[in-house]
Amino acid sequence: MLAASRRWHAQGLKVGLVPTMGALHAGHLSLIEAARGENAIVVVSIFVNPIQFGPGEDFARYPREPAHDADLLSGAGVDAIYRPSVEVMYPAGSATRVRVSGVADPLEGVARPGHFEGVATVVTKLFTAVEPDRAYFGQKDAQQAAVVKRLARDLDFPIEIRVCATAREADGLALSSRNAYLGPDERKAALALSSALRLAAAAHAAGEHRPEQLRKVLCERLGAEPLAQVEYAEVVDPETFRPRGSLAVLAVGIGKTSLIDNHDLSKVFPG
């Protein structure tokens, strides 16, 4: 991978990297589209990263769909797919982890201990393997994008971090590889997330800017959905993920599936 990237750079070509865990959908394609618009070369990495999953999480059953991914990517104008094995990423004896503090600590950091350490470590290794000029992440995983920005700055990676808007189903549900886990009733219940964000954005537009009140709007809508278990629902600063700001962030269990979504309440909710 690195040799290819260095050959492209020697020809003066810019390289854009889109890191993914596969089971690709239109959200991933929108990142690829953005990368194509700004770089001569687009690399998509596919790696289900074991160290970002906690012991009770879904690493073993996370959807792996290589044929579907290859199909989807065949028409997407991608120049290379980088799909390292777990043994290549973490050979026996591998013992180093990258830990970002501050922005990685609250919310997902509390709900999923060790998650961002796994993300930061794999992103560092992908950056080292691909040496991209730009890397593309989704606003869907807002805290992850903030962690990656911090990481790139702190470790002096000369890489521009681009964050792309969340792609949604027509009814508002944020696209996610994990939506495949949802049964029909759960799929309906999952609408509670985007619906809560839409209501909170409407309250914000109507002049309600108090975080506690906005949080109440979120919790009331989520509470009305019997299948939804709120893990967190907060209104935070989009860079630090500390209280005070206008980014509403949600993590909600729907049956056995944990879904996240977010929206900047100072903006109109799409759709």
Ligand code: AMP
């Ligand atoms: P994943 O394969 O779930 O790790 O996601 C790979 C990248 O795609 C991450 O940067 C995600 O934030 C991004 N992504 C996932 N879902 C969406 C979506 N619905 N819209 C935009 N980007 C997304």
